[in-house]
Amino acid sequence: MIRVNNDLHFVFEFMEKNLYEIMKEHQGKMMEEDEVKHFVYQTLQGLQHTHTHGFFHRDMKPENILVSGTTAKLADYGLAREIRSRPPYTDYVSTRWYRAPELLLRSTSYNSPVDIFAVGAIMAEMLLGRPLFPG
Numbered sequence: 001m002i003r004v005n006n007d008l009h010f011v012f013e014f015m016e017k018n019l020y021e022i023m024k025e026h027q028g029k030m031m032e033e034d035e036v037k038h039f040v041y042q043t044l045q046g047l048q049h050t051h052t053h054g055f056f057h058r059d060m061k062p063e064n065i066l067v068s069g070t071t072a073k074l075a076d077y078g079l080a081r082e083i084r085s086r087p088p089y090t091d092y093v094s095t096r097w098y099r100a101p102e103l104l105l106r107s108t109s110y111n112s113p114v115d116i117f118a119v120g121a122i123m124a125e126m127l128l129g130r131p132l133f134p135g
């Protein structure tokens with residue numbers, strides 16, 4: 001992590017692809033349950049670490065889960081906020097397909113559970129071979 005004035009820059013190692021690309025490789029077919037469990041577990045571990053350290057991501061989507069081999073890591077913390085920061089927050093965050101109900105209802109007071117909802121929608125998409133809530 002590099003801080004320049006009030007800007008934080010994160011530097012990650014090279015990751016071969018993102019979860020969206022892996023899902024696309026399945027051509028609309030369901031992914032293997034063990035593969036889904038593996039990626040969801042790692043994603044939730046990353047979120048647990050993020051939330052424990054006082055932040056929530058706010059932009060969980062397959063493109064922001066980077067994959068190299070069997071390792072998955074969270075990326076793009078550009079919309080992240082501190083959990084202890086005070087609302088109101090922007091209600092237009094996250095990709096619509098993975099947006100929690102409170103965000104769809106334009107709430108400006110929400111917190112880290114929006115990340116968990118998004119992971120659930122991503123998991124369903126991997127298992128179904130199509131988005132759970134396209135739109």
